[in-house]
Each structure stands twice: as structure tokens, then as C-alpha cells.
Amino acid sequence: MAKPLIAGNWKMNGTVAEGEDLAQSIRDKLGDRPEIATVLCPPFIALPRVAGALAGSEILVGAQNLYPEASGAFTGEVSPTMLAGLCSYVIVGHSERRALLGETSEFVARKAVAAAEAGLRPVVCVGESLEVRDAGNAEEFVAGQLVASLEGVTDAASLVVGYEPVWAIGTGRSARPDVAQTMIGRLRSTLGDLFGAEAASEIPILYGGSVSAENVGPFVDRPDIDGALVGGASLKPDEFVQIVKLTASIRV
Numbered sequence: 001m002a003k004p005l006i007a008g009n010w011k012m013n014g015t016v017a018e019g020e021d022l023a024q025s026i027r028d029k030l031g032d033r034p035e036i037a038t039v040l041c042p043p044f045i046a047l048p049r050v051a052g053a054l055a056g057s058e059i060l061v062g063a064q065n066l067y068p069e070a071s072g073a074f075t076g077e078v079s080p081t082m083l084a085g086l087c088s089y090v091i092v093g094h095s096e097r098r099a100l101l102g103e104t105s106e107f108v109a110r111k112a113v114a115a116a117e118a119g120l121r122p123v124v125c126v127g128e129s130l131e132v133r134d135a136g137n138a139e140e141f142v143a144g145q146l147v148a149s150l151e152g153v154t155d156a157a158s159l160v161v162g163y164e165p166v167w168a169i170g171t172g173r174s175a176r177p178d179v180a181q182t183m184i185g186r187l188r189s190t191l192g193d194l195f196g197a198e199a200a201s202e203i204p205i206l207y208g209g210s211v212s213a214e215n216v217g218p219f220v221d222r223p224d225i226d227g228a229l230v231g232g233a234s235l236k237p238d239e240f241v242q243i244v245k246l247t248a249s250i251r252v
């Protein structure tokens with residue numbers, strides 16, 4: 001079984017100073033939890049100070065995005081090599097970037113490959129819209145999206161997958177845990193087809209979409225759900241720490 005993982009996606013929130021305070025507060029409240037991977041993903045500009053606030057703790061740092069080239073004429077972008085000294089995880093393919101910035105699965109796959117080459121663990125996100133779910137082919141769609149978003153990825157050991165139904169993100173309307181388990185079980189078998197069943201069993205697959213301290217338990221209690229990708233609740237230190245502790249108590 002994969003080691004449980006809770007990642008906080010802060011999205012475009014907070015100043016650098018607020019990010020540093022939030023990281024410090026989570027560190028103070030959480031204490032040492034080596035049995036679970038806790039990852040904080042602040043905006044790019046807060047990464048150095050957040051990494052400083054977490055130095056010497058078990059809490060890890062992630063970026064929310066990268067550009068899949070080492071350097072060059074890519075105005076406004078940040079490369080994997082720039083991130084490699086600052087963090088160890090990077091979210092790629094978040095549905096907000098797919099929807100708002102037109103990112104395709106092909107582009108997401110380039111990011112995942114570039115991340116792994118730089119020694120970062122990509123958190124590859126997939127998920128269906130309400131339209132796709134209502135049409136009844138969510139599983140086919142998301143499995144296909146995952147395969148396309150992993151094109152060229154060979155390093156299964158560095159990989160993390162996030163299943164985030166678009167209709168559940170930021171809406172307060174999370175998926176039913178049994179629905180999430182069904183999808184994530186399907187994604188695990190898709191990963192098995194790509195990398196072999198043993199490697200697939202070690203890849204953390206997270207549920208994301210309106211996760212809170214109140215609802216996280218029934219998700220991580222399911223066999224294939226190794227943790228959560230937390231948006232809104234990751235900005236509240238008490239609630240985020242409770243999510244990590246609850247997950248550790250259920251999953252470990």
C-alpha cells in the first residue's frame with residue numbers, strides 16, 4: 001500500500017508573509033508525523049520562505065505548476081530546475097489550469113516528465129466535468145485523461161495521482177466516497193496496465209474536491225484512496241492539521 005499523503009493546494013491565496021505564517025502555524029500544530037507525507041503547495045513566490053519555515057520538519061513543499069523546459073525565452077514561467085532546490089512535489093494538470101488556461105493532457109504529460117527528470121514528484125490531476133458524469137462515461141473519460149497525461153512518464157516510483165471531479169472543486173459538494181473509490185480503483189488498474197500491478201499499488205492516489213475535516217474520514221477509509229488534495233481547507237491551519245491527523249489515524 002502507498003504511504004498516505006495529504007497535500008494542501010493554497011492556489012492563488014495569501015501574501016508571502018501570510019504564507020510563511022501559515023506554514024509555521026501548520027508546523028507548530030502538526031508536530032512530527034513521519035507516518036504520513038504532508039505537502040504544502042504555496043504560490044511560487046512564497047516557496048523560498050515557506051521552505052525556510054518548514055526546514056528540519058517532516059512537512060514537504062510542493063509547487064502548483066511548472067513549465068516543461070529547463071530555461072529560455074518563456075516569459076513568466078518557472079522551470080523544473082528552478083524548483084528543484086525549493087520543493088520536492090509539483091502539481092500538474094489541475095483542472096483550473098486545464099479549464100482557465102487551456103492546458104491539454106499532452107502538455108500536462110510534458111510537465112510530468114520534466115518534473116520527474118528534475119527529481120520532483122509530479123502530482124498529476126485528472127477529473128471529469130458534471131457534463132461528462134451526467135453522460136455516464138466518467139470512468140472512461142478520466143482513465144483516458146490519465147493515460148494521456150502520463151505519456152512518456154516512466155518513473156512510477158515518483159508519481160502521485162489526484163482524482164478531482166471538477167464539479168466537486170470549491171463547491172462544497174464533495175463526491176460520495178464510494179463513487180470516488182470506484183473511480184480511483186479504476187485509475188489504479190489503469191496505472192497497473194502502464195507500470196505493472198506492484199508498482200501501481202505503491203502510487204499514492206488522492207481524492208480532491210471539497211475535502212474537509214468533517215468528510216475526509218470516509219474517503220481515506222476506502223481501500224484505494226491514499227489521501228487527499230485539499231484546497232480551501234488547507235488555508236485553515238487547525239482544520240488542515242486535523243485532516244492530516246485523521247488520515248494518519250485511519251490509513252496507517
Ligand code: PGA
Pocket residue numbers: 009164168169170171172208209210211229230231232233
Ligand atoms: P477544494 O479544492 O478543496 O477547495 O475543493 C481542491 C483542489 O482544487 O485541489
